[in-house]
Amino acid sequence: MDGRLTAGTGATDATRPGARSLHRFANPGRFLRATGRLMPFLWAAAVLVLGFGLVWGLVLSPADWQQGETVRIMYVHVPMAWLAMGGYTGLAVLSVMSLIWRHPLADLTARELSPVGAAATALCLATGSLWGKPMWGTWWVWDARLTSVLVLFFLWLGHAALVRAFDDAERGARAGAILALVGIVNVPIVKFSVDWWNTLHQPASVTRLNAPGMHVDILYPLLVCALGFSLLFGAVVLARTRAAVMERRVRALQLARARREDAVA
Amino acid sequence: MTHKKRRRLMVLLLAGLGLGTATALTLTAFQDNIVFFFSPSDVLANRPAGERAFRLGGLVEAGSVERGTGTDGRPAATFRVTDGAQAITVTYTGVLPDLFREGQGVVTLGRLLPDNTFRASEVLARHDETYMPPEVADALRRAGHWNPAQGAAPPAETWNTAPRDGRSGG
Amino acid sequence: MTLHWWHITASYALVLGTFGALAVGAALRHRAAKRLLATLDPRGERA
Incomplete structure (x- = not known):
């Protein structure tokens, strides 16, 4: 058992020997070792795939028959929308792990995830606005899709603020997890708003794998960009989480050193 | 557990x-x-009381667009918005969005006048979920498979891997 | 440059600028934490 590494977080059942199977990655040392080898490959893959996808989308892909060149905004807008929703679903999974299993790494990851998710959602709104002005004729309308994405942005921001608002990190994580799980009802609303109600925003193009309403010369660069942004998003969140684990360890070591010096003096 | x-x-x-x-x-x-706009059928079946402003949405009917110049010199347009069953005539003074064309979805904000014409103060274009290169759209039109003014594109599997000029579909 | 290209350029600049800043920020924070940990724990017990 490796209680030394979780020093400062309070004893959780993650460190009890009996809980090992569910908590293989709850052990911070093991988490750092496992992800440390992965990090350089993740950064490299993100940069390569994204670079390739963006050149494809910005230069090589065709214009759209009615939207013209402006369709290229889609290659950044749609990945941001997918990350905003997929990332939030990930936050909800982390919150379940936090509330039921009191998984300390889930708390740390959620804390590091929400600012990045908020950024992706803000970018989704901003690029959507830049796309809507020339195409629809307006920067913004209060239709069900746009409004529910704005709510998603506030949920991300709320989570990021709430987990940092408590002196006791564990209480903050608990409150944030509850907020994230309450907010999950908004994810299907975002997804299906364009089908349930009439909206200015068009319905999804990429729904079925066999026949999306999108020509392959536009679809493939979109999928490559989405993969590239997902890899970059994952790399950023993982790097932040690793940094947070190491910072926690640093604080524990500094505390231990200060105590030793007190004892000597 | x-x-x-x-x-x-x-x-x-x-x-x-x-x-x-x-x-x-x-x-x-x-x-x-939560609905963003009403269709012409909604509006005619359930006429909004008085001069309340609301949004009317549907497709621009083929052959119905007349462009002119308003009394103040700004561009003006008259067109019919249809949902297939009913249609309402819309008048608008101002610049129409780039995507505006016959067969295109639009959402207009305005008031219904007593003669059942709709006086719009804002016209937004609504684009559908099809994305295709201009060459492919031209080929579909030339082959007579699709007239964009008449309605939606044919099923996606008939064109979404069609080759563009001098290039393979992938 | 047409208005449409301005909107495209602004979109790409916003997204790449923000994600670039997030990535550089995360990498710098990661490196700083790693160095500090290495000085406090030179035997590298964590690895």
């Missing part, structure tokens, strides 16, 4: 069930307020 964890899981599931039900009920109750 220990007893404590199972209890936490049950509490979470129950709370989720309650929250989901509450949300579904709320959304159903506010159904009418």
Whole structure:
């Protein structure tokens, strides 16, 4: 058992020997070792795939028959929308792990995830606005899709603020997890708003794998960009989480050193 | 799973069930307020009281667009918005969005006049979910498979891997 | 440059600028934490 590494977080059942199977990655040392080898490959893959996808989308892909060149905004807008929703679903999974299993790494990851998710959602709104002005004729309308994405942005921001608002990190994580799980009802609303109600925003193009309403010369660069942004998003969140684990360890070591010096003096 | 964890899981599931039900009920109750626009059929069947402003949406009917110049010198247009069953004539003074054309979806904000014409103060274009290169759209039109002014594009599987000029589809 | 290209350029600049800043920020924070940990724990017990 490796209680030394979780020093400062309070004893959780993650460190009890009996809980090992569910908590293989709850052990911070093991988490750092496992992800440390992965990090350089993740950064490299993100940069390569994204670079390739963006050149494809910005230069090589065709214009759209009615939207013209402006369709290229889609290659950044749609990945941001997918990350905003997929990332939030990930936050909800982390919150379940936090509330039921009191998984300390889930708390740390959620804390590091929400600012990045908020950024992706803000970018989704901003690029959507830049796309809507020339195409629809307006920067913004209060239709069900746009409004529910704005709510998603506030949920991300709320989570990021709430987990940092408590002196006791564990209480903050608990409150944030509850907020994230309450907010999950908004994810299907975002997804299906364009089908349930009439909206200015068009319905999804990429729904079925066999026949999306999108020509392959536009679809493939979109999928490559989405993969590239997902890899970059994952790399950023993982790097932040690793940094947070190491910072926690640093604080524990500094505390231990200060105590030793007190004892000597 | 220990007893404590199972209890936490049950509490979470129950709370989720309650929250989901509450949300579904709320959304159903506010159904009418969440729609962004009304179709011509909605409007003619259930005429809004008085001079209340609302949004009318549908497709621009083929052959109905007349462009001119308004009394103040700004561009003006008259067109019919249809949902297939009913159509309403819309008048608008101002610059139409780039995507505006016959067969295109539009959402207009304005008031219904007593003679059942709609005086719009804002016209937004609504684009559909098809994305295709201009060459492919031209080929479909030339082959007589699609007239964009008449309606939606043919099923995606008939064109979404069609080669562009001098290039393979992939 | 047409208005449409301005909107495209602004979109790409916003997204790449923000994600670039997030990535550089995360990498710098990661490196700083790693160095500090290495000085406090030179035997590298964590690895």
